[in-house]
Amino acid sequence: MTDPTHIPADPHEETPLAPSAHRPSRWRAVWDGDLAWSFRRSPVALVAALVVLVMVLGAALAPLIAPYTPFDPASLNLFNGITPPFTANEFTGDYFLFGTDDQGRDVLSTILYGLRISLFVGVMAVLFAMLLGITLGLLAGYAGGWTDTVIMRVADVQLTFPSILVALLIFGVARGIVPIEHRADMAIWVLILAIGLSDWVQFARVVRGATLVQKDREYVQAARLIGRSNGAIMFRHILPNVLSPVLVIATISLALAIIAEATLSFLGVGAPPTQPSLGTLIRIGQDFLFSGEWWILFFPAMTLLALALSVNLLGDWLRDALNPRLR
Amino acid sequence: MTRMIGLGAAALMASTSLASAETVRWARAGDSLTLDPHAQNEGPTHTLAHQIYEPLILRDMTGELQPALATDWAVSEEDPNVWVFNLRDGVTFHDGSEFTAEDVVFSFERAQSETSAMKELLNSIVEVRAVDDHTVEFVTDGPNPILPANFTNLFVMDKGWTEENGVTAVQDIAAGETTYAATHANGTGPYVLESREPDVRTVLTQNEDYWGQGEFPLDVTRIEYTPIQNAATRVAALLSGEVDFIQDVPTQDIARVEGTEGLTVKTAPQNRVIFFGMNSGAEDIEGDDVDGANPLADPRVRQAMNMAINRDAIRQVVMRGQSEPAGMIAPPFVNGWTEALDALPEGDLDQARALMDEAGYGDGFSIQLDCPNDRYVNDEAICQAVVGMLGQIGVNVNLNAQSKAQHFPLIQNKTTDFFMLGWGVPTYDSEYVFNFLVHTPTDDRGSWNATGYSNPEVDAMIESLASETDLDVRSQTVADIWDTVQDETLYLPVHNQVLNWGETDSIDYPSVDPDDQPMFKYFTID
Numbered sequence: 001m002t003d004p005t006h007i008p009a010d011p012h013e014e015t016p017l018a019p020s021a022h023r024p025s026r027w028r029a030v031w032d033g034d035l036a037w038s039f040r041r042s043p044v045a046l047v048a049a050l051v052v053l054v055m056v057l058g059a060a061l062a063p064l065i066a067p068y069t070p071f072d073p074a075s076l077n078l079f080n081g082i083t084p085p086f087t088a089n090e091f092t093g094d095y096f097l098f099g100t101d102d103q104g105r106d107v108l109s110t111i112l113y114g115l116r117i118s119l120f121v122g123v124m125a126v127l128f129a130m131l132l133g134i135t136l137g138l139l140a141g142y143a144g145g146w147t148d149t150v151i152m153r154v155a156d157v158q159l160t161f162p163s164i165l166v167a168l169l170i171f172g173v174a175r176g177i178v179p180i181e182h183r184a185d186m187a188i189w190v191l192i193l194a195i196g197l198s199d200w201v202q203f204a205r206v207v208r209g210a211t212l213v214q215k216d217r218e219y220v221q222a223a224r225l226i227g228r229s230n231g232a233i234m235f236r237h238i239l240p241n242v243l244s245p246v247l248v249i250a251t252i253s254l255a256l257a258i259i260a261e262a263t264l265s266f267l268g269v270g271a272p273p274t275q276p277s278l279g280t281l282i283r284i285g286q287d288f289l290f291s292g293e294w295w296i297l298f299f300p301a302m303t304l305l306a307l308a309l310s311v312n313l314l315g316d317w318l319r320d321a322l323n324p325r326l327r
Numbered sequence: 328m329t330r331m332i333g334l335g336a337a338a339l340m341a342s343t344s345l346a347s348a349e350t351v352r353w354a355r356a357g358d359s360l361t362l363d364p365h366a367q368n369e370g371p372t373h374t375l376a377h378q379i380y381e382p383l384i385l386r387d388m389t390g391e392l393q394p395a396l397a398t399d400w401a402v403s404e405e406d407p408n409v410w411v412f413n414l415r416d417g418v419t420f421h422d423g424s425e426f427t428a429e430d431v432v433f434s435f436e437r438a439q440s441e442t443s444a445m446k447e448l449l450n451s452i453v454e455v456r457a458v459d460d461h462t463v464e465f466v467t468d469g470p471n472p473i474l475p476a477n478f479t480n481l482f483v484m485d486k487g488w489t490e491e492n493g494v495t496a497v498q499d500i501a502a503g504e505t506t507y508a509a510t511h512a513n514g515t516g517p518y519v520l521e522s523r524e525p526d527v528r529t530v531l532t533q534n535e536d537y538w539g540q541g542e543f544p545l546d547v548t549r550i551e552y553t554p555i556q557n558a559a560t561r562v563a564a565l566l567s568g569e570v571d572f573i574q575d576v577p578t579q580d581i582a583r584v585e586g587t588e589g590l591t592v593k594t595a596p597q598n599r600v601i602f603f604g605m606n607s608g609a610e611d612i613e614g615d616d617v618d619g620a621n622p623l624a625d626p627r628v629r630q631a632m633n634m635a636i637n638r639d640a641i642r643q644v645v646m647r648g649q650s651e652p653a654g655m656i657a658p659p660f661v662n663g664w665t666e667a668l669d670a671l672p673e674g675d676l677d678q679a680r681a682l683m684d685e686a687g688y689g690d691g692f693s694i695q696l697d698c699p700n701d702r703y704v705n706d707e708a709i710c711q712a713v714v715g716m717l718g719q720i721g722v723n724v725n726l727n728a729q730s731k732a733q734h735f736p737l738i739q740n741k742t743t744d745f746f747m748l749g750w751g752v753p754t755y756d757s758e759y760v761f762n763f764l765v766h767t768p769t770d771d772r773g774s775w776n777a778t779g780y781s782n783p784e785v786d787a788m789i790e791s792l793a794s795e796t797d798l799d800v801r802s803q804t805v806a807d808i809w810d811t812v813q814d815e816t817l818y819l820p821v822h823n824q825v826l827n828w829g830e831t832d833s834i835d836y837p838s839v840d841p842d843d844q845p846m847f848k849y850f851t852i853d
Contacts, residue, residue, distance in 0.1 A: 073718025078637060081644035102579075102645060103711050273711070274726065287558045290566070291579035 038321040045317040048310040055307055059115035066109040067097070071274060080104035085295045099295040101284060107299050110281055114300060117277035118307070121191050122258040126250055128196030129257075133203020134246065138234045140204065141211025152208065155201040163198035163256075164263055170194040171269045187272050195260045202249050210242035244322050251315035255308045262304055278304040349852045350549040351834065353845075354561055355574040357701040357731055358526045358554040363508040364482035365437055366498040368444040368763075369735065370599075370751055371702075373480045374844045378531055378550065379421075380482035380514035383412055383431070384475050386753065388840040388849050390598075390660075392476065396426065396483055396515060400475055407470040407796075414461040418538045420485040421512075421519045428457035433486040433495075435465075441770070442499040447762040448477040448754070450771040451793035469794025476754045488513045501739045517543070517848040518550060528553050539848060546852040556701045556730075565590065565829055574845065575704060576829040578647045584829045595839035597826045598660045599751040600653050601703055603696075603713070603819040604764075605629060606744040608779020614695035614744040622692050623744065629816035631682040633672045635720045636713055636819060645708045650822035655813065656750060656760060658823045660841060663757030663805040668813060679720045691721025697743040698726060699734040704824055710747055713821075741768070741777045748775070749824065751842055757805045761789040765812060778817055785811055 030036055039045050058065065069075055079091040085099035085107070098107035140151040158166065174190040214220060215238065223233050258278075264270035265279030266286075273280060278300050285297030359375035360367045377385075383397035396415055403409035418426040435455045438445040451474065454466040467474060489495045494508035512520045517539060518531035531550040539545070553570065555561040558577035564570045566587055576584050576592050585592045605623040606612055612621045622628050638652035655668045683689055698710035707728045714724040724745075737743040752759050766772040766789045767781035788804050795801040812818070828839050833853045836845065 073715040073724070076715040076718075078640035078644050078712050078715065102708055103715065104644070273728075287577070288579055289559050290562050290583050291577075292583070293579065 035321055039317070042317055044313055048313040048317070051306055051310040052314065055115055055303070055310075056119065058112050059119050062109075062112040062116055066106075066112045068106040068109045070105040070109045070113060076104050078104050082293055084293075085299075098299045099293075101296045102288070107295060110276060111278070111300055111303050114276050114278045114281050115303065115307070117188065117271050117275060118258055118261055118279070118304070121188060121195065121261045121271075121277065122254050124192045125195035125199065125257040125261070126253045128192060129199035129253060130203055130246065130250055132196065133200035134207050134239070136200070137204035137207025138211055138239065138242075141208035142215055142230070142234050142238065148208070151204065155204050158198075158201050163195075164260060166198035167194040167260060167264055168267075168269065170197055171264065175269075187270065188275065191261055191264060191270050194264070195257050198260070199253055199257060202253065203246060206245050206249055207242050210245060211238055214238045214241050248315060248319040248322060251311060251318055255311040255315065258304070258311065259308050278307075348548045349546055350551060351547045351572055351847060351850065351852075352551045352553070352570040353572045353574075353847075354553050354555045354564060354570040356554065356556050356558075356561065359529070360732060360735070361498055361500060361509040362512045362520070362523070363494070363498040363506065364484065364514075365434075365440075365443045365445050366500050366509065367735075368447075368480070369731075370843055375529065375552065376480075376482055376512075376514075377516070377844055377846050378518040378848075379512045379516045379520055380484070381516045382478055382481050382483065383414075384478045385846075386479040386842065386844075388837045388844070388846055390755075390841050392479070396431070402470075402472075403464070406466075408467050410465040410467070410471075410474055411458075412463045412465070414463065415538060416461060418515050419536055420488065420515055421534060422485070422488060424485055424487055426483070426485075426515055427460045428463045429460075430483055430486050431455070431463045432457050433489070434483045435481065437484065437489075437495065437497060438481055439771070440497055442497040444497075444500075444774065445481060446771045447774060448481065448759070450762070467794065470796045471793050472796060473754070473756060473758075476756065477759075479753050483515065484508075485513050501736045503736075517545060526554055537848075543848040544851045545848055547847045547850050550847055554701075568831075572828070572830040572834055572845070574826075574828055574843065576827040578645075578649045578705060578827070581647075581649070581827055589832050590829060591832055592827055592829045593839045594649075594828075595826050595841065596651065596658075597751070597824040597843055598658050598753075598755070598841040599703075599749050599824045599843065600656050600658050601650075601706075601709065601747070601749045601821045601824060602653070602656045603821070604738070604746050604748055604778050604817075605632075605819070606741075606777065606779045607815075607817070608781060609744075612694075612744040616693040617688075622686070622688055622694070625686040625688075626816060627682040627686040628688060629819070630672075631679040631686070631720055632717060632722060633816050633819050634675055634679040634682075635716050635722075636821065637674050637716055638671055638822060639674075640716075641709060641712055642822060645705050645712050646822070646825075649704070649825040649827065651825070652822045653820040655809065656764065656818045656820050657752060657757055657809075660755055661752045661757055661760070662755060663760075663802070663809060665806075665809075668809050676719060683720055683722075688721065691723055693723040693725065694745050695725045695727055695743075697734060697737050697746040698728040699731040699747060700728045702731040702734070703747070703749045704827075706747060706749075709821060738775060738777045741779070743777060746777065750775075753842055757809065758789070758792045761792070761808055765789065765808065765817065780815065780817055782811070 077092060080089050080094055080100050081102050081104040083089040083096050083100040088095045096106045100106055136151050140148040171190055171194045178186045220233060220237060223237050261270060261277055262279030265277050266283045268283060271277040271280045281300035282297060285300060288296045357371055359372045360369055361372060364376045364380050381395045383395060385393045385395040387393045397412045398415050400410060400412045403411050414428060420426060432455045439449050451467045451471045452465055453468050456464050458464055492507040494506050498504050498506045498509045510523060517534055517537045519534050521530040521532050523529040529552040533545065533548045555564055561573055562577060562580045565573050565584060581592050584590050607623050607629060609621050611619055615622060642648060642650045642652055652671055653669055654671045657664050696710060698707060700707040710726055710728060714726050717724050738746055738748060750760065762772050763775045765776060765785065767786050768774065768776055785808060788808050792801060792804060826839050826843055835851045836849055
């Protein structure tokens with residue numbers, strides 16, 4: 001990053017190409033930091049990060065690298081249906097690495113496109129849950145009194161329901177409200193809302209606890225003395241000091257959100273078959289479990305497994321790395 | 328709760344009092360839509376009703392007409408417009424009340440009423456009258472030689488029971504009504520309703536006072552019917568012995584079930600054709616992206632869509648060979664079917680695209696396709712495949728696949744522009760197809776015609792069929808109507824279904840019923 005105070009006098013003036021050559025870069029600082037050191041020392045974290053990286057890249061670049069565009073109806077040939085993996089189709093001679101499903105869609109391409117949906121829903125749901133959970137947690141911890149009581153009782157009540165039930169409830173209500181012709185377009189956003197709303201309690205509880213510890217510290221008292229507003233104190237002063245546990249929860253929540261999305265889609269209430277996520281693909285593949293066409297289920301299921309496992313392992317590593325008592 | 332215990336105790340007593348109690352646990356993809364026997368003209372609904380209620384004449388599992396509540400019938404010697412039916416003596420309903428001509432008159436009048444789904448079958452009847460307790464006369468508006476064949480799914484209810492329970496009117500399913508008769512039943516049939524939880528489980532026990540005791544095998548004493556929508560779950564239930572009989576072995580699992588010791592799959596062509604309907608009558612339609620015009624109103628668009636559907640690919644890949652591609656919307660069982668009419672349209676994509684271009688839709692259009700997902704063999708997969716095929720000529724299809732309980736009202740209320748439907752022909756005559764699917768919707772005809780097609784000439788020809796006694800003239804009229812239907816490309820036929828019934832080896836029956844109506848009184852169990 002360049003120095004924010006540096007303003008080129010003349011727009012045609014050549015900006016220095018590599019400021020890092022003159023002073024230690026941020027990148028270098030991070031690389032030498034505790035976290036990176038612990039990362040380099042953990043083979044599990046390295047492998048998990050690699051798997052996640054490959055999947056994120058695969059999802060992001062799906063339109064470029066997927067061998068077929070599986071959801072463009074004009075490009076499909078039904079005769080390609082049920083082609084086994086690693087072999088060419090007997091009618092058309094087309095080759096599919098992971099085989100095809102009953103509609104002639106390339107399983108590898110559907111996985112790449114499915115990953116996009118799964119990751120997008122997962123990340124957005126966690127961001128939404130974080131936003132909600134951190135705000136309510138800060139508010140509860142900082143304000144105390146009845147604000148705290150109301151927010152935390154709502155959280156307690158919600159914790160007594162399994163989160164998938166909450167998500168199903170929200171999804172059902174949304175289905176009732178959204179007119180049928182918009183359901184397919186809305187499905188992804190409803191999923192994000194449903195999973196996010198069922199997941200905010202974790203964040204709220206942790207942030208509230210940390211805020212209770214921080215709010216009587218000297219720096220908060222000092223800020224109060226110089227007359228900073230409550231909002232500024234909460235978000236500018238306390239928030240940065242309660243973020244590290246949030247980071248750990250966010251990582252683990254991401255794995256859970258991806259699985260929750262898959263579960264909802266598997267139950268048929270999530271991503272529609274025209275925009276399938278990994279869960280939808282597994283639901284479709286399940287119909288062929290008994291008929292020997294294992295690849296339609298196997299590859300999407302293994303992808304989901306690898307993704308969820310890797311994100312979880314990263315979360316575990318992060319928790320250990322950020323915990324000073326475990327060092 | 329006490330009622331549940333009471334029912335359980337009654338069932339226990341009933342089953343212990345029989346020498347050999349044989350339960351058949353039966354599953355298929357979808358449930359019956361209602362127990363009201365006149366509220367829905369739909370296969371699975373009639374199938375369940377056939378165990379509980381009875382018609383005057385029955386089509387048995389080999390497709391032959393058999394006497395049921397009537398013992399014999401003939402055209403009156405005095406008047407060719409009158410059919411005389413003699414009713415069976417000594418028949419009682421499940422609640423013990425006696426079956427008489429009054430019940431028949433009441434039931435037929437009920438089936439002719441405004442909200443009935445069966446009225447298309449009875450529109451030639453002017454009057455139903457009881458001559459005495461066991462004789463009924465049907466007066467038609469002209470001689471109708473094939474009238475008895477229309478009666479095979481017309482069930483007789485107890486007049487007294489419907490009056491006591493306030494269900495003399497037929498349940499209006501399309502309007503979302505539920506009634507006492509939709510969840511309770513009182514028939515004369517071989518099985519009595521013990522309990523029912525729609526879409527979950529229905530239990531029937533044998534009627535020990537059934538008139539056919541001694542005449543039919545009646546080996547099955549108890550039926551437990553569970554709809555299982557998911558194909559893999561349904562097969563798993565059969566493989567694990569959780570159910571004994573499934574009516575729809577998924578095409579991809581036939582080999583697996585056959586290869587399992589103790590299980591059999593029996594296959595037979597079904598009297599049912601699967602096709603797509605289009606709203607070609609409206610000026611403009613809601614479900615498309617074309618403003619102020621209806622692309623489906625242009626016959627060239629319909630022809631192009633017909634050409635784009637690759638029926639061989641559907642047969643080979645989606646159905647795995649378990650279907651017979653069709654070019655008309657009547658199966659070969661039906662009087663009026665010809666090989667020439669059933670010939671497949673040429674599958675020429677270039678010509679189809681040229682037709683789209685000519686019609687002014689060279690850049691294509693978008694439209695919603697409504698499809699059931701628990702009614703026909705691989706219904707949703709067929710729709711998905713057709714989405715792909717139509718995409719190749721620029722028709723961008725949004726698929727809306729849902730349960731038949733939501734899908735069928737769309738057709739009956741005519742609120743869909745493009746839909747999948749399957750049609751079986753229990754009368755084995757084209758008139759049935761025309762009455763329901765081609766005639767302009769009126770009080771007593773056209774209830775499933777959501778195409779918006781209305782042609783007074785064709786309507787008049789259809790109406791003439793019921794009273795045409797010269798069979799040559801009648802056949803010619805049938806052929807002429809079919810020519811119009813084909814020329815208009817009113818529907819897009821896909822294929823005739825093949826039935827795959829799977830069961831444990833101990834279960835046997837006369838034959839796989841071409842109408843897909845197992846009747847458990849004919850079942851034998853080793």
